[in-house]
Amino acid sequence: MSTFDEETDLEFFEEPETLEAPGRQRRRIRPSRKGGPGRPAPPPPGAVALARLAGLVALAIAVVVGLVFWVGSCQGQSTHDEYKAYMDSVQPIAQSSANSLNAYAKQLQSQKLTLADLQSKFALWSKQQQEDYDKALRLVPPASLQAAHQQVLATLQLRAIGLAGLANTLASAGSRPTDQVASSLAKQGQVLSASDIVWANLFRLPATEALKRLGIQGVIAPPSQIVTNPVVITPKSFSEVYGRLHTVNNNGTVTGVHGSELLSTAAVSSGQTKTLTVSSPTTVNVAADLAFKVTFKNSGNSSEVNVPVTLTVSVFGKIVAPPPANRTQKVLSISQGETKTVTFANLNLPPSAFGANATVSVVVGKVPGETVLSNNHASYPVFFSLPSGG
Numbered sequence: 001m002s003t004f005d006e007e008t009d010l011e012f013f014e015e016p017e018t019l020e021a022p023g024r025q026r027r028r029i030r031p032s033r034k035g036g037p038g039r040p041a042p043p044p045p046g047a048v049a050l051a052r053l054a055g056l057v058a059l060a061i062a063v064v065v066g067l068v069f070w071v072g073s074c075q076g077q078s079t080h081d082e083y084k085a086y087m088d089s090v091q092p093i094a095q096s097s098a099n100s101l102n103a104y105a106k107q108l109q110s111q112k113l114t115l116a117d118l119q120s121k122f123a124l125w126s127k128q129q130q131e132d133y134d135k136a137l138r139l140v141p142p143a144s145l146q147a148a149h150q151q152v153l154a155t156l157q158l159r160a161i162g163l164a165g166l167a168n169t170l171a172s173a174g175s176r177p178t179d180q181v182a183s184s185l186a187k188q189g190q191v192l193s194a195s196d197i198v199w200a201n202l203f204r205l206p207a208t209e210a211l212k213r214l215g216i217q218g219v220i221a222p223p224s225q226i227v228t229n230p231v232v233i234t235p236k237s238f239s240e241v242y243g244r245l246h247t248v249n250n251n252g253t254v255t256g257v258h259g260s261e262l263l264s265t266a267a268v269s270s271g272q273t274k275t276l277t278v279s280s281p282t283t284v285n286v287a288a289d290l291a292f293k294v295t296f297k298n299s300g301n302s303s304e305v306n307v308p309v310t311l312t313v314s315v316f317g318k319i320v321a322p323p324p325a326n327r328t329q330k331v332l333s334i335s336q337g338e339t340k341t342v343t344f345a346n347l348n349l350p351p352s353a354f355g356a357n358a359t360v361s362v363v364v365g366k367v368p369g370e371t372v373l374s375n376n377h378a379s380y381p382v383f384f385s386l387p388s389g390g
Helices: 003-013 049-100 100-108 115-137 143-171 176-211 235-245
Strands: 260-269 272-275 284-286 291-298 304-315 317-323 328-334 338-346 359-363 377-385
Touching: 049 100, 049 115, 049 176, 100 115, 115 143, 115 235, 143 176, 176 235, 260 284, 260 304, 260 359, 260 377, 272 284, 284 328, 291 304, 291 359, 328 338
Parallel strands: 284 377
Antiparallel strands: 260 272, 260 291, 291 338, 304 317, 304 328, 304 359, 359 377
């Protein structure tokens, strides 16, 4: 075998040089820190994005809930304002409508009032009710008060009809007897009374219930009562009014018999009553509750109004009691043949009234048409003293 061949075989079987394969980089293990926690593991992939999404969803829910509450609040406020605006519009109508009979009562206090005057007043008040009706007709009530609002209109219609009926009754009275005229007037008065029932039971009550049901606070259905004193619309009351006014001509001249008669004057002290006389002095024991009671009668054939009654205490001709503001009282009305008693208290007697001859003077004031004045006044001699042991 040649040398070439030997070298070749040797080279063929000769092992190559050993090379180190590239290995993975070894991690350096750090010793754990004594006394402290280990480093937290990083969050899994996608956790941060999921948290952000959850936060956005929560925010969106909060916004939606807030919008719902805001819209609800706005709707509640809008409902409250709607009902308040309506009731605020009804209030002046209710008050205006109810004032007619108050004005009637004031008119009766005038001694110059005539039947023609009263008739025109009733017609005027009826017209005012119609004007209130027109105002109410233009109102737009909330949906739940549509039916109740119709009762507002019905009330105003009844009042306009009743007052017009009173005016027409007076206009057509003619020579009819007083009791018949009074009965007709009372029937028209019942129409006014019925209007109060309609307002109270068919408007105010259901309106109040609707406000309560809807939870609306601070809004009140207004009252409206035209007949505050039922006595005013009774046949007896109308008879007195008509009887008095029937004796007054359209020019204000009073006809018929008119006058007052003073019946008695009594001193009341510590529960004891002593009737004064004009012929001899009366000893009056003075206590803190001393008062004088004056009784008089309507001696005419007609009712009278605003009859003044005056009482004074004088010593040696000088008035010493009661104070000026307490000396005169008015009887608002007194019927034909009726008797009324007026009480004078708070006399404030001065020391000069004791131990001296004093005089109590009483005068029942003149009424229109009165010609006989001799029986409506008196002067009583008295002797004021303190009760024994006082």
